[in-house]
Amino acid sequence: MFKSKTFMKRKLMLVFMVFFLFLIFLIGRLVYLTIIQSDFYQNEALELHQRERAIKAPRGIIYDRNGVIIASNKPVCTISVIYSQVTDKEKVIEVLTKELELDEVEVRKKVEKVSSREKIKSNVDKVVADRIREYELDGVMVDEDYKRYYPYGDLASKVIGFTGADNQGIIGLEVFYDSYLSGTDGTINTLTDAKGVEIKNAQETVDEPVEGLNLTISIDLNIQKYAQQAAEKVYTKKEAKRVSVIAMNPKNGEIYAMVNVPEFDLNEPFTLTEEYDTTGLSSEEINDLRNQMWRNWCINDTYEPGSTFKTVTATAALEERVVTLEDGFQCPGFRIVEDRRIKCHKVVGHGSESFKQGFMNSCNPVFMDVGARVGVENMYKNYEKLGLFQKTGVDLPGEANSIMHNKQNVGPVELATMSFGQSIQITPLQLIVAVSAMVNGGNLVTPHFGMYITNSDNEIIETLEYPIESGVISKETSDTMKVLLESVVAEGGGSKAIVEGYRIGGKTATSEKLPRSSNKYISSFIGVAPADDPVIAVLVLIDEPTGIYYGGTIAAPVAQEIFENILPYLGIPMEYEEKVD
């Protein structure tokens, strides 16, 4: 019988120990992988196995101040095809071509493309999508989605703005309040095999989407409609390039209406309106035109305010106590400043007049004199107080700032022209904010739209607050300015703004656009009502009117029309029954 030798036994044991230690080492390696590295590999693996499908969060609704829906969501669907799951390719192509009214070649290309998921068409109407769903085609996915819908089409289009394909704001309030409105998308996580085929019966995990918050804005749809109608009327009648209207509460800066005619359809924001001729333009040029179309001139552009800016000069003079209403002036129809002869709009001159009459007449020489009395230093101080060096802080993107001379460059000529609103540029919104301060007792408000944020249960989540800088000008100056403004409408150049039964204040302007020889004008009117305690300020701007272009003749009636409609609507009682002559 064989008896293994001792050295063999020893070597046998040695070999066994080597094998044993190897295996123990590998167990150690497994411990490392399954315990210490487990989380890492588990997550990596889950990432590999999971397919995420986004569930879009419904975007918050935008309401007007009375709770009328301005922007909401409409259910639409996205149709896509999963290549590996399609069983009857021809049927799929046929049905999708027919129902979606697409080109067959295009559909075929997408269906036959080897991809995990190919989008055929988005923003498909729900009715069409439901019909497609009824075919029960393998591999055709119908995902519900929301599309932004604006029930009033072009109303306040440049203010409200619109959203892009992935539901994010592109312009206007939709951009500014995007973080509130957009919500958080949810996901459906499904498990798939290596080819991307979903595994039946595998547990789906769903992260619910978080709805966007709702926004209530200060726009009053009725006022907006009145203002827009009035603006459109004058836009057509005067064949103007554009017409803008701002209606704002001068006491707190809430904007009731902001019109920029021509508006565009928010439901078709990429379609250029008929004003734009696109023949022979490159796509880049068309894109530029779109950006033009979307511009909100009340905020994004500056202009030379002209005579309406005399209110600022008057305020500065009153603040600095360099003039009283009764101070006498002489207007020969021009003023020589240094080497320049600066004309009054009335060539023959206004003759002898008081400051108040000069204001009513909108007499340039009077304001040149008053401006000189105030001086550059004090003029700039008052500009500053009326917020003309800073953006208004309105809750819209892309606000422009004023363009002013550097203080050290302002000579007598510049000061003279600035005094009647030339050689400087401001935004329409800056003007209405400055005028508001003049008539509200001297408080600089922040113009705004956003009022409060609510959740889907209509509970207020956040009340939006805006700073008001009080006492920027004195109460006395404010009271005097109200008198001056009312006199312009009652007795001066703004008579076309008279609304029977109401006390209206205002100031007209006719500014010649640069270059001066172009004979293009901006006619404007800033009005406040009731004149003794204004609750509404309206600014009307008519850009490049044809024919008669005087602000008092064409812009004041627009404000009148608006006032006529909205003063009763705002519930402001009439102060007198008959027009007092």
Add this chain to the structure above:
Amino acid sequence: MQQNAKSQHTSRKRKEGLLENFFVKGEYFDYVLLFVVFFLVCFGLVMVYSTSSYKAYLEFKDAAYYFKRQLLFCGIGFIGMILISKVNYLKWKKFSGLIYLMMLMLQIVVLFVGSESHGAKRWIQIGPIGFQPSEFAKIGMILFMAHLISKKANVIKKFSELIKIYVVGLIIVGLIAIENLSTAVVVMAIIIIMTFITSPKYKQFFVLGSLAVLIIVLFITTVGYRGERIDAWLDPENHEKGYQTMQSLYAIGSGGIFGKGLGQSMQKLGFIPESHNDMIFSVVCEELGLFGAVCVIVMFIILIWRCVIIADNAKDLYGSLIVIGIMTHIAVQVIINLAVVTNTMPNTGVPLPFISYGGSSMVFILIEMGVVLSVSRQIKLK
């Protein structure tokens, strides 16, 4: 040893016929070993079904396709094992020369008529049956070497005699290495361990061992596609060839301590290519966790330990060496396979004995277990 030689001498004198005493009925039978083998094979079948059913369904619309084939091979293997276990293993000595010639012939033939699979010619296709000569080479080499070494046991301590043995072995190993390096390494390891245990020397083996390691390293780094494997091993996450390894690690890592439960593997759904083959252990880890994996490893340790016991108590050196060879075969394959699956060494295709899918491998490994059992039968109880 002398006694043994004497008995051999007398048996030769009697001119015993081949079929005389062909079957033996011994005093002992290693039921523990049989149980472990049975357990591992059944476990393997379950795992093959679990890992292959998805792929099988996609390919053949029959989830049990691979399972049924594997079951058939297991059946053949078991019958073979039981029959072989009854054979008087000493009879194999008479076939040693024939076995060697067959190995030589098959390895040459496969180079010319072999059918390709995964870029290497490893198969001989006879009708519907595919057959891997390298699988035969393992058992063949064990039987042949056991005979050769047991004859040379008294002179093996001479370095020149040792080298002679190696030269005989290396002819076959070299032929295998042309198309299948990992099997060549396994066979070489078997020969080395068998000679190492028989020889009373140590130093020779250390010299030879270091030399062998050096050659292997040189070979790996110089041959193009094998160099890539080293890169993939060192940084599987960022290497394009590291895909399989990363998938295996994902599977092991996501199994955790107790696994996702039998049949719940995600990685087998096409992520691990051929998860029922060489990478099956990663799915074992994913489904049964560290716990299941350690259980399997413990079964292998018991199996190896039973082989050690049988080798130590075998009736003669020949039988002892056969068992040592088979033990080495299983141990080396298990170690390489687990090391590859856990990315402890560069990727190389070695199946996990008893568990991985594969007909040749399963049938031959069971036959080897039959041989071990036949050796165990002739253990004389005191």
